[in-house]
Amino acid sequence: MRLLRRAMVALSLAGAIAGLLRIRGKGGVPPQEGGWRELSVPPRAGESTASP
């Protein structure tokens, strides 16, 4: 009887922790398509700040 009660408590705790972890945020996986590419911003006409 004691063993059964301990098993029930352990299962309940595990379920509660798993549930907590699930509801603490949706998270997710990184996008499986696409990616990052260089973005070019048109330079300002007549302006160069890289050198004096």
Added chain:
Amino acid sequence: MVSATESDAARLRRPQAIVGVVGCGVTGFRVVAHLLRAGIRVAVHDPAATASGDGSRVVVPRGAVAVDVVDDLLVADMVVLCTPSPHAPMVSRCIRAGVPVVSIGDDLADVRAMLDLDRAAVAGGVRAVVGAGMAPGLSGLLAAYLSTQLDMVDELHIAVHGTAGPACARQHHDALGSRSIGWHDGQWVELPGGSGRELVWFPEPIAAHDCYRAAIADPVLLRRSFPSVERLSARVSATRRDRLTARLPMLTPPHASGDLGAVRAEARGARADGARHDVIAGAAGATADLAAAVCAAVTMALLDAGDSLAPGVHSPSDDSMRPLDLLARTVALGVRLQEFTGVARSTSW
């Protein structure tokens, strides 16, 4: 702000200008280096070195002049604040002294205090720019760029990863343990820092990190720059340990020279045909490099603008600051921008 046709004449003013930089840490050092390379004379005061009792220990880039007393910088043509927060008291002093000022500060309360100085700045005929770092700063410039890609913008969401110097790391730690702020359907909402987990894919090489709400100032400044946007949020990346210890003192010392960081901006809205569309842009690199490039670009733009910019407190993403010009200046200073080419998935933001 100065237009492209005025820029040559404006640049002639630069070599005459003296910029006083307060704080020469990881980010401040890089700001000074950018300004020196642009031919601007720079004087530096480092409160940390002064506090240690040995002002001679302050290390400044070659060509800059170190001063022991911060008041000596109030005679400069402009003051740039690269110290840990708060910046509002020094901005107030600059306004009283009639000196234009640029702040790199990102503390939420501090940014609000600086914005509250707008009336004093207008009355004094002084120009101040706040939030001229990575976030706020580059984040707002990216948002301004993304807003040009849509006909109507409903939502702007910012995510940040990484810290510059030790002070920045402490600020990041404190922000995660404080209440965040966001703009949601016409009202400000305050939610606990460390909540609202979202997996955010930053530009390479940073890639995917869990991000959480935090007390960062981006929504406050974006609200000023994009008043028609209905939802604004900002999140920072954090580990589970960061979240667990956010309300405690920092348990491990921050990285002395900062680390790699990234900023990501996402705009949601509609195009001319009414179709919903999301656009995402970001930048990655050494966090201090990203922040310093924005700060230097803003400083040079403010010098070039002279009296053409109206007195008051501005943020880099304000129309008055010509954010796309600032973004181009930032790229010219070495920031590599990236855009996401995939289809953004909906989140709970």
